Amino acid sequence: MTRVAVITGAGSGIGRALSLACARRGMAVVAADIEATALQQTLALLQALGAPCTGEVCDVGSEKQVQALADLSWSTYGRVDWLFNNAGVAVLGPVWEATTDDWSWVMGVNLMGVAHGVRAFVPRMLEAGAPAHVINTASAAGLATLAGSGVYCASKHAVVAMSECLQHDLRAVHAPIGVSVICPSLLPSRIDDSARNRPPQWAQAAATAPAYYERVRRGMEASTVTADDVAAMTLKAIERGGFYITPHDQTWTSVERRMRAIGEDHQHGRSGEDQHVER
Ligand SMILES: NC(=O)c1ccc[n+]([C@@H]2O[C@H](COP(=O)([O-])OP(=O)(O)OC[C@H]3O[C@@H](n4cnc5c(N)ncnc54)[C@H](O)[C@@H]3O)[C@@H](O)[C@H]2O)c1
Known part of the structure; x- marks a missing residue:
């Protein structure tokens, strides 16, 4: 029986790479994206591999559309083995400049998209x-934080926390369902042009912060890790039951720095020392 993978944000970047990697493993693919043309291009690539596939234009911020995607998946293939909640968007800039629309859009896609x-x-x-x-x-x-990414970091910390809780909940009921969370650092994709998919109801955006976007573009260009590498590591992690997928070497350094800061402040708080710590 052919196994089935459902992938959101499949029209580009990591989602497209995951779709093709699953197809190369002999899986059928249900590809979903808010962008119809990009989705069609991924479907053409899947067809060229000879993979059984179907596609759905789907805004993951809409509970109804994600339910329709689930209906399509089960009505077409009768099963879903791997679900990739991958679609995501980003806004950059200082937290105090983020508009309510920025928060609604990014949380709606990055956090509620996964929840749906x-x-x-x-x-x-x-x-x-x-x-x-x-x-x-x-x-x-x-897993860590940096300047200019408050809205994005908040949404992604929430996804990590939700994924950890989902794993606890599934273990508590002895379900045979595994969970993994993909935590890449910057790599080449179209995430720096997320605004192309920003819906009109969340139109009021913070003034663009070119320096932050420039920093992100430089980081993406400098990455030695590609979307295909992330897909390959992810498939391996699923098969060995790995939870945190951290493709970039530097990720552990920033996680450790954050944990050390928490630990140091915890110790200072307990010892009653009044010490200003510069980080
Ligand atoms: N590229 C990076 O540097 C990087 C690093 C860490 C995490 N990520 C995460 O990887 C995931 C994939 O992003 P990417 O880098 O491949 O970017 P990308 O822009 O190349 O691909 C994202 C895809 O999601 C789709 N999408 C956007 N809004 C959607 C919505 N509401 N509903 C359905 N689809 C929607 C886009 O059309 C696009 O095809 C995101 O969750 C992103 O936050 C990316």
């Missing part, structure tokens, strides 16, 4: 009772 995916797919996976896996794309920005 879990809500639409996991109950049916539980009902099927078969081994399955949910893979959420967070970011290294979900």
Whole structure:
């Protein structure tokens, strides 16, 4: 029986790489994206590989559309083995400049998109009772923090926390469903041009902060890790039951620095020392 992968944000970057990697593993692919043309291009690549595939234009910020994606997946293939909640967008700039629309859009896609995916797919996976896996794309920005990324970091920390809780919940009911969270640092994709998919209802954006976008573009260009590398590491992690997928070497350094700062402040707080710590 052919196994089935459902991938959101499949029209570009990491989502397209995951779709092609699953197809090369012999899986059928249900590809979803808000951008119809990009989705069609991914479907053409999947077809060229000879993979069974279908596609759906789907805004993951809409619970209804994600439920429709789940309906399509089960009505077409009768099963879902791997669900990739991958679609994501970014805004950059100082936190105090982020508008309510910035928050609504980014949280709606990055956080609620994952929540809608879990809500639409996991109950049916539980009902099927078969081994399955949910893979959420967070970011290294979900494990550490940096200037100019407050909205994005908040959304991605929430995805990491939700993924950890999902794993606890599934273990508590002895479900045969694994969870992984993908936490890459910068790599080449179209995430720096996320505004192309910004819906009109969240139009009021903070003034663009060119220096932050420039820094991100430089980081993306400098990356030695590609979307294909992330996809390959992710498939390996699913198969060995790995939870945190951190493709970039530098990620552990920033996580360790953050944890050390928490530990130091905890110790200072307990010892009653009044010490200003510069980081
Ligand atoms: N590229 C990076 O440096 C990087 C690093 C860490 C994490 N990520 C995360 O990886 C994931 C994929 O991003 P990417 O880098 O491949 O970017 P990308 O822009 O190349 O691809 C994202 C895809 O998501 C789609 N999308 C956007 N809004 C959507 C919505 N509301 N509903 C459905 N689809 C939507 C876009 O059309 C696009 O095809 C995101 O969650 C992103 O936050 C990216």
